[in-house]
Amino acid sequence: MQLLSVRTSNIKELIDDKSSFFDLAIFACGYESRCTALARVLDHSRFSKMARFTFKELKGILSGEESKRYYDEVTYIQDFEIRGSDDVGVYEALRTLDAQIDPDKPLRVFVDYSSMSRVWYGAILNFFRHSSRSGRVELSLGYMAGEYRGEVRANHVEVISAVPGFEGIAAGSGSSSAMFALGFDPWCAYAILERIEPDQAWTLLAERPDLPEYLARAKNLNRDFIENYANTRVLVHPTFDVEGVFGSLCEWVARELSQTSDIAFIGLGPKPHILSMMLTAIRFPEVSIVQARGRPVSPRDVKAQGQGVCASVTFVPGLIQH
Amino acid sequence: MTDLISIKRAFEVDNARNLNTDEVVSTFVPSEVFWRLLSPKNHIVLGARGSGKTALARMLSHSHLSKFDDEKARSAIKGKKFVGIYVPARISWMGTHSSRREIHTQHDLETFVWKLNLATCFAFLDAAQSCLLHYFSHSLEARLAAEVKLCRRLGISWLGDNTSTSLHDLRNALFDLDFQKKIQLAQVRIYGDTQPIGKLIGVHLHTDLFEPLRNAIEHGGEILGLGSNTAWLLCIDEIEFLSLHQHKIINTFLREHSGNLYFKLTTMPYRHYTLDTQMSVPLSAGHDFEYLYLDNHEIKLDEPTSDEGTETLPIFASRIFQKRLAASGIKIFSRKSLRQLLGQSRLLDSEQEDWSEDSENFRLLTEYCNEATIERAYALIRTDKKRFRDQIGRKVHGLLLLKNAVRYSSGRAQMSVYSGASLFARCSDGNPRTFITLINTLLWSTKMFSTTEDLLSLRQIPPQTQTRVLTEYSGTFLRRIQGEEVGAELYQLITQVGKYMESRMHSEKIGTDGVSSIDVDLSLNDNVSELIKAAVGLGYLYPSLNPKDPNRLPQGRATFQLGFVLAPHFKLFPRKGKARDLSSILRGEPAGQGTLF
Numbered sequence: 001m002q003l004l005s006v007r008t009s010n011i012k013e014l015i016d017d018k019s020s021f022f023d024l025a026i027f028a029c030g031y032e033s034r035c036t037a038l039a040r041v042l043d044h045s046r047f048s049k050m051a052r053f054t055f056k057e058l059k060g061i062l063s064g065e066e067s068k069r070y071y072d073e074v075t076y077i078q079d080f081e082i083r084g085s086d087d088v089g090v091y092e093a094l095r096t097l098d099a100q101i102d103p104d105k106p107l108r109v110f111v112d113y114s115s116m117s118r119v120w121y122g123a124i125l126n127f128f129r130h131s132s133r134s135g136r137v138e139l140s141l142g143y144m145a146g147e148y149r150g151e152v153r154a155n156h157v158e159v160i161s162a163v164p165g166f167e168g169i170a171a172g173s174g175s176s177s178a179m180f181a182l183g184f185d186p187w188c189a190y191a192i193l194e195r196i197e198p199d200q201a202w203t204l205l206a207e208r209p210d211l212p213e214y215l216a217r218a219k220n221l222n223r224d225f226i227e228n229y230a231n232t233r234v235l236v237h238p239t240f241d242v243e244g245v246f247g248s249l250c251e252w253v254a255r256e257l258s259q260t261s262d263i264a265f266i267g268l269g270p271k272p273h274i275l276s277m278m279l280t281a282i283r284f285p286e287v288s289i290v291q292a293r294g295r296p297v298s299p300r301d302v303k304a305q306g307q308g309v310c311a312s313v314t315f316v317p318g319l320i321q322h
Numbered sequence: 323m324t325d326l327i328s329i330k331r332a333f334e335v336d337n338a339r340n341l342n343t344d345e346v347v348s349t350f351v352p353s354e355v356f357w358r359l360l361s362p363k364n365h366i367v368l369g370a371r372g373s374g375k376t377a378l379a380r381m382l383s384h385s386h387l388s389k390f391d392d393e394k395a396r397s398a399i400k401g402k403k404f405v406g407i408y409v410p411a412r413i414s415w416m417g418t419h420s421s422r423r424e425i426h427t428q429h430d431l432e433t434f435v436w437k438l439n440l441a442t443c444f445a446f447l448d449a450a451q452s453c454l455l456h457y458f459s460h461s462l463e464a465r466l467a468a469e470v471k472l473c474r475r476l477g478i479s480w481l482g483d484n485t486s487t488s489l490h491d492l493r494n495a496l497f498d499l500d501f502q503k504k505i506q507l508a509q510v511r512i513y514g515d516t517q518p519i520g521k522l523i524g525v526h527l528h529t530d531l532f533e534p535l536r537n538a539i540e541h542g543g544e545i546l547g548l549g550s551n552t553a554w555l556l557c558i559d560e561i562e563f564l565s566l567h568q569h570k571i572i573n574t575f576l577r578e579h580s581g582n583l584y585f586k587l588t589t590m591p592y593r594h595y596t597l598d599t600q601m602s603v604p605l606s607a608g609h610d611f612e613y614l615y616l617d618n619h620e621i622k623l624d625e626p627t628s629d630e631g632t633e634t635l636p637i638f639a640s641r642i643f644q645k646r647l648a649a650s651g652i653k654i655f656s657r658k659s660l661r662q663l664l665g666q667s668r669l670l671d672s673e674q675e676d677w678s679e680d681s682e683n684f685r686l687l688t689e690y691c692n693e694a695t696i697e698r699a700y701a702l703i704r705t706d707k708k709r710f711r712d713q714i715g716r717k718v719h720g721l722l723l724l725k726n727a728v729r730y731s732s733g734r735a736q737m738s739v740y741s742g743a744s745l746f747a748r749c750s751d752g753n754p755r756t757f758i759t760l761i762n763t764l765l766w767s768t769k770m771f772s773t774t775e776d777l778l779s780l781r782q783i784p785p786q787t788q789t790r791v792l793t794e795y796s797g798t799f800l801r802r803i804q805g806e807e808v809g810a811e812l813y814q815l816i817t818q819v820g821k822y823m824e825s826r827m828h829s830e831k832i833g834t835d836g837v838s839s840i841d842v843d844l845s846l847n848d849n850v851s852e853l854i855k856a857a858v859g860l861g862y863l864y865p866s867l868n869p870k871d872p873n874r875l876p877q878g879r880a881t882f883q884l885g886f887v888l889a890p891h892f893k894l895f896p897r898k899g900k901a902r903d904l905s906s907i908l909r910g911e912p913a914g915q916g917t918l919f
Contacts, residue, residue: 167504
């Protein structure tokens, strides 16, 4: 499949557009109460099939029980228990679901990735990217921003790996570049920088027009990293602008490829920015998406904050991007 | 404005991989370790983050060594003694920067071998290009003929076809192969065994590890006109990101006789996870390979000149500084010295201070030193002034200045004692990245160098500013540890140790040595031992080495010096001092008699 287009719209448009129907909707069921936020406001009759991916390792903690109860009451929903780091489990579930849908018709899938692990939504993108369907595939990827209160706790980086399916290409011993989408955990960025040692480090920050202090806080927390370890020209994009970030990253990659042979994206910022990174990596095979795995900090119950975005990603049959 | 950018850029890049070939070569300061690496032997280079492992590995590559302005390097290249091949650590071939515990399936290991084979093929092409440019400079025609011949042979060996007639073509073909492989691997992962895989992509690289490279060396040796005596040095950088099982696979090749192929592997201290091989016999250090340890405060450098002094850390720092300035392209800077920018260190450089009994120094001694030291001071100063200077005055002078400065400072911004060229060199622990980052931070954070004219003058940075920058950096260096594996425990451990030393230094009367080290028994293999090893790898602790075998890391009971880079944060004196048993520090026991380091 070829990645044809990326469009962004306000999540409210998706919610209000009652005439828009999907062959399949996929939700995550985890410990964040945010994971049911979109399912609660979307009209289920718009989905021919519904599936929930339940985090196998985090069942029942925080809001997990309540979320499970909510989804248990949704009729016809198919349940798949998958570990957050398991892409193969996602592929198995998608194969099961895909087999239930006519392979010759265009496919529309809604995915609420607000509470999904990046391995999950990366695998969903990968699955449809490599699909052998004869019609186009349109993924609508919905995201509800969360409310994060209190101190941000540092993640401890044990293993650096590529998100499965986004390994990049070993194109020689030339120079390398890395783009860090920064969030509120500067120590994790240092740890990854120290390990992958890119030739050039760049940074991407998210801004929220509705939360003026958001960007300032991110800048402040990452000041030393930006000033002393990265190119001081920081890319700043609204959190919800998946299309804009995708375009900007494509331009950046195209420019970098004239002088480097290896590009890594490190997503430590909001999920829509990480989604944009994945879409860019689909377009440029040289790009790898790096993730840090480590001992998880104690999970917290993230509530939906009310703002959100829907990114429509269209794949069409054809040669795989090269 | 160009000058301003050039000079600042000279220190902006603190990582050898961030520099292009010319920059790496022109800023490289060789140590004894580098010349030992340039030999037909297997080596494993151990060094903390930023210690210069990558620079060493890159400089061994033919493309870099052939540009190095040094007699020994020129002789090695001209005599066709060595061809270095540099394979950087890349997530694209490593897949996972894993921990030693990573478990691999057979499929994972086969993919690892395939990708490492591919990475060595790419790296070989870089070396071949450099050889063609260097050894066929007399005739373009001969060079093109050799390139065509080599690429056809390599095409058959690696890809099964002979259509590539240039290195550029071959690179593109390998790139395409990697892309096709990536798609195939993704499809296998997505569809499992529910769909037929089809023809295996890149079958010629699905062979023994390094076999495609050996083939290339065979062909390259002949076509590039290299003799059978040419040693091919395969430099694989940062193998700490491989797992124990992957180390075992690579170790096997260090054990075997590999013809004229020699391995130069770099990793962090305590991160060569095993000596096991895939055969029944493990590696023998000293026989199959040698360890070379970089994090030694006594760096061995090429002959120091008389005006450089004798202490190695300042010489090393000063050489890095001058090479970076010279590489900025502005000739005037090459004459500037680190001493001009940072001045003398009050803590470390004072020599002819007044020690008469009514002097300020002696008053400080009687105020801050313990009774035994005061008693000995009086005895010596009245009988043998030289012995007093050697045994007491020289040792306590900096300690007294620091104690006094801390006592009367109204905040770190007001302190000025952490300043001076030799102190910056000392607080860099001989770690080039730390030193370059510090100089870069100084240049950017002071408002002194906002114009080209300011920079050209390269005025001395005020001691207060230096102290502020160094102290801030020191604190950040400590806090950064939190993002690392076992970061929370490590942060807690180092903080507890540092606070203990700070308390000993500033809350008690002192002798001639402060406590600056810890004693630990690594043979216990407990959680603390693992933390200590991690701290050594990250440059927070430095082991005390056996002078007879300085490349062997301690494995049993050993002493570890707190990195001097942390001295400003904990208000410590950056000098080796006494050691204290770690377990008693962690138990919070009152200070006892330390063992002399």
